Amino acid sequence: MSDSYLDPRPARLSWPSRRAALRLALPALFVAILAFFALAAPGFLSLGNLSSLLLNNFVLLAMVAIGMTCAIAAGGIDLSVGTALDFSALAFVALLNAGSGLPLALGGALLAGTLVGAGNAGLIAGLRISPFLASLGSLFIGTSAQQLLSDGGQPNYLAPEARPDLAGARFFGVPLPLLAVAALAAVYGLALARGRFGRQVLALGNQPLVARYSGLAERRIAAWVFVAGAFACALAGILLAATVNAYVPMSGNAFLMNAIGAVFIGATLNRHGRANIPGTLLGVLFLNVTANGLLLIGWSFYWQQVATGALILLVLVFSFVGRRPGD
Amino acid sequence: MNPSPVEAARPRLGTLLLRRGALLAFAAILLVFALGAPNFLAPGNLANVLAQSAILGILAFGLTTVIVGGGSNVLSGGLDLSVAANLGLSAAVYATLDNAGYGAFAGIGLTLATGLAVGLLNGLVVVGFRLPPLLATLASMNLVAGLELVLTENTVLPSASPLLEWLAFGVWLGVPALAWVLLGVAALLILLIDCTPFGLRLYAVGEYPEAAHAAGIAVRRHVFASYLISGLCGSLAAFCSAAWFSGSTTGSGEMLLSVVAIAFLGTIFSRRLRPSIGGTLLATLLVGFMINGFQLLNISSFWVNGLQGVLILLVVALSGLSRKEP
Amino acid sequence: MSAAETPPQAVVLELRGIVKRFGATRALDGASLRVRRGSVHGLVGENGAGKSTLIKVLAGIHRPDAGSLLVDGRAHAHFDPRQVERLGIRFIHQERLLPAGFTVDEALFFGQERRLGPWLDRRAQRREAERLLEHWFGLRLPAGALVGELSSAEQQVLQIVRALIVKPRVLVFDEPSVALVRSEVERLLCIVRRLRDEGLAIVYISHYLQEIEALCDRVTVLRNGRDVAEVDPRATSPERIARLMVNREVGELYPKSAPAPGAPLLEVRGLGRGRAYRDIDLRVRRGEVVGLTGLVGSGAKELLKSLFGLAPPDTGEVRLDGRPLALRTPRQAVAEGIALLPEERRRQGVALDLSVQENVTLAALPRFSRFGLLSRRAERRETLGLIERLRIKSAGPQATVRQLSGGNQQKVALAKWFARRSSLYLLDEPSVGIDIGAKAEIYRLIGELAREGAGVLILSSDLPELLGLCERIHVMHRGRIAARFEAGEADSDKLLAVATGAVAQQETSVHESIPG
Secondary structure, eight states, X not given: OOOOSSOOOOSSOOOOOOOHHHHHHHHHHHHHHHHHHHHXXXXXXXXXXXXHIIIIIIHHHXXXXXXXXXXXXXXXXXXXXXXXHHHHHHHHHHHHHTTOOHHHHHHHHHHHHHHHHHHHHIIIIISOOOHHHHHHHHHHHHHHHHHHXXXXXXXXXXXXGGOOOTTTOEETTEEHXXXXXXXXXXXXXXXXXXXXXXXXXXXHHHOHHHHHHTTOOHHHHHHHHHHHHHHHHHHHHHHHHHHHTEEOTTOGGGGHHHHHHHHHHHHHHSTTOOOOHHHHHHHHHHHHHHHHHHHHTTOOHHHHHHHHHHHHHHHHHHHHHTSOTTO | XXXXXXXXXXXXXXXXXXXXXXXXXXXXXXXXXXXXXXXXXXXXXXXXXXXXXXXXXXXXXXXXXXXXXXXXXTTTSOOOTTHHHHHHHHHHXXXXXXXXXXXXHHHHHHHHHHHHHHHHHHHIIIIISOOOHHHHHHHHHHHHXXXXXXXXXXXXXXXXXXXXXXXXXXXXXXXXXXXXXXXXXXXXXXXXXXXXXXXXXXXXXXXXXXXXXXXXXXXXXXXXXXXXXXXXXXXXXXXXXHHHTTBOOSOGGGGHHHHXXXXXXXXXXXXXXXXXXXHHHHHHHHHHHHHHHHHHTTOOTHHHHHHXXXXXXXXXXXXXXXXXXX | OGGGGSOTTOEEEXXXXXXXXXXXXXXXXXEEEEEETTOEEEEEEOTTSSHHHHHHHHHTSSOOSEEEEEETTEEESOOOHHHHHHTTEEEEOSSOOSOTTSBHHHHHHTTSOXXXXXXXXXXXXXXXXXXXXXXXXXXXXXXXXXXXXXXXXXXXXXXXXXXXXXOOSEEEEESTTTTOOHHHHHHHHHHHHHHHHTTOEEEEEOSOHHHHHHXXXXXXXXXXXXXXXXXXXXXXXXXXXXXXXXXXXXGGGSOOOOSSOOSEEEEEEEEEETTTEEEEEEEEETTOEEEEEXXXXXXXXXXXXXXXXXXXXXXXXXXXXXXEEOOOSHHHHHHTTEEEEOSOIIIIIOOTTSBHHHHHTGGGGGGGEETTEEOHHHHHHHHHHHHHHHTOOSSOXXXXXXXXXXXXXHHHHHHHXXXXXXXXXXXXXXXXXXXXXXXXXXXXXXXXXHHTTOEEEEEOSOHHHHHHHOSEEEEEETTEEEEEEETTTOOHHHHHHXXXXXXXXXXXXXXXXXXX
16 A cells, blocks of 8 residues: 555544443443433333333334444445335335235335335445435435325325224233334344344445455345345334324434434444444434433423434534544 | 545546536426426516525535535535525524514624534534534534524514515516525635635545645635535525525425435536536526426426436436446 | 755755654654755665655654754754745655646646636636646646546646646655656656756655666665665665665565476466457466566556456456356455455455454355354454464454554455465555565465465566566566566566566567466
């Protein structure tokens, strides 16, 4: 490699190395926030509040964030997670209302959501469009399609007789949505952390050229990453539709920012600064708890937005400030 | 996974086609609309399109400046996702101040200061803390949008100052004031970026930071400046938006994706296929004409988003294919 | 130019006892350099001798830990980049530091623009660009041509003109001829002489001792971060300078080559790809180390890439173990047991933020996984074995590769292919940028590979390296193999003469048939 006289700062996004102290600082902050809310908001630790937090807030964001983790681990980003979610919800509601059985509706919904990912995969792996622009394009097209299909954004309600009680169902006393998240996290977490696929994703995300020069099928890996990510979002779409008993067009975009934030909080917790599923789940919990606690101590929804935004920014700054300039 | 940075931009047939093709496509679209809707080419309608495009256009100029200074690689290059949220906050600040009875100068000054402050925050985080702009501005976008909500409680704040009256209804030489604002801001930025040493250095910083550094250019300061300019564009667009909607509006953040699309579309209108204010102006007008033409032809405006998406993908795919593999 | 005030032959620039440490290593250990006005001062040394660190200190990029820098006798503890410019010291970098999307005049003037009030005076810049190019180089470039459309040599010319615009007093050329062909090098030397005659002090860094001999008035030899000698190149033989650089007999660096090559492994016949290369015949047998060299643009690099599936050829055939291959992707190449050690190690060879273990097993993941899940124990065992065998100095399999030295990173890149059990090794400049100790170990490993029956094809511009390692060396010139030499019948001068085109194509006269 030829030496340059210049500041050798790389221009590309690389996972920074950060101080070990930071990894401890973040959990400490999390515990402090928990303690603060427990003291300041009496209802915070009540079973009712915690279970509603898990069921209503955690589950959906966790699924989307798991999908996002795949894309970010591979060095990309997926702006169309919401589109995958929406398409799945749309297909689910439409199929159920058309009288098809639950299995068909589930299958159709998963397929519809995953198709969005397949589209991205084609653009990224086939046409070599950067993930940001490819998923941005998908988002636009998805929005247009939803507007056309829903007359500009009118919700499509599930007929009362067609409503499956997915959100309230329990297995061995555990709510079905939680089980679904656990299963999703287990499979994705195992594949990313221990699987051959996860290692390939890791190499691709860190140094795509090295992946290529090591004989990995880099395009195929990228394609699968986006398909798998969309699948997780499709699951979230089914759950959302089953919870609100309706398909509300363009509702998936609300998860985008928080999902990215959660993944990066999770990456900050990791020793190597890598996006990872357990970290992402903690990140989601972190965001949920903060919002919930702020609500309980009487902050308006609007201030919650500001606080969450500031918090995410802070975490990002923390996670990148440990980076040595010479790297 | 990302295409590696272009090392040498050799002109190829594809590139030439793309450049000429962009202008041809523009002309073709105009022609279709002109044939389909008789009053499309009426001076009044054209002026109207200009005025309608002011908000998106000025935001896209801000984003373009950031892309010029940061390079057009999306993940690591320049990006400002907070421009639209900035507009929302600035407009809310202006409406609040105006309603609270502040004078014209205080109102305008503080609004501009709001936009600059957002730019300052972005610059600080990107240049000072070295966050990738994509993440940094995504986060600041949320923060700024939250502040806007706090200020407006998610309602419309009506406002009707003389400035807004003039912007909304003023006409000079038969052209509405907003159209003049769009052209004026474009002219100023073209002067700044295409005609001054600052602009040339900004391009150098964006395209090849190591070379800029070696040439003694203060790389970080230039990148910082580009975020300030973008912040200022956010508040300038806020005046236009406040005039158009007679006050602050909710949901300004939804404009973001259109702005990003326009800024990236703009590159195909530049001679060297790089971000430029002139190219962005053309792209703004293209989108403006499309929306307008759809209205005149009674086609659902819901198609516009999708078409924009297809256009982005087409442009990127074409420019990607005309590029050599690493 | 304030040069008029200084008497001729006065020392303009002096570096005294510069020390620069990076962690535990001393990149510079008391290096000194004295440059006089109106003279060309050569600076030579092996890779890792401290040349680039010294230049970075001079450019104000690094702060020395000790020593001083004197300009016209005035001492500074360190420079900063702006000060360097004010003092009239300019650099002509080996890398072409020009934005590809800039026009010729923009590329010449960015950072030092001609102004008209607050505006860019594009017209003056264009005029002056034309004048300067014509005056110094007799070169006319189309108005509005973009840097990316120019040849390497033209871009190099732009870099030189850029430096001349501000009327410098000291010009530092860092390997300026690397990307140039012979005639352009001659031209470059003429220009440097002309600049010297106008009173500039010139520091000229080059690997090519012939250039140093032809050009320099004095030459400083750097070794292990110290200046070991300052000599007059005209009175000193290149061999002696080379010995000063290395301070050891070159022979002992290289392993004893394998005695008996085996069956043919790689056979290339009539291979061609566009304008990059054509009519390539090449054979590597098992247990054989074969060399390949050529200047930038000779097609050697593209040939190596083609053999790894990176740039598919359009004519000819490639056989591996007798089977014809149509390599279209690196993936196919790896599946066939072909390994590439790329020159851009930190970009293509190793993943810097992954651990040693993750790098080592990357090309052989199926070997370590069952049902799609990796066995970390198996990975660890393999990695520990290779760490020991290759003597990789690291904190263990979990150490991040970024923390390793260049030589150890290179060993990790090589270990990846050992773990893959590759049979054909394509090595692209395997010893660039690594210290002498690691170099010797890489050479040892290359010898080991050959003894174990692998085939090795080395592309290198380090001619002594090729001469020491290879049984046969192919020299490429303008897309063809211009000559083949057997070990023992070649020397650096012969190789260089063919590579630069100084000796006409002599393929037939050297060796008619491919041995084996």
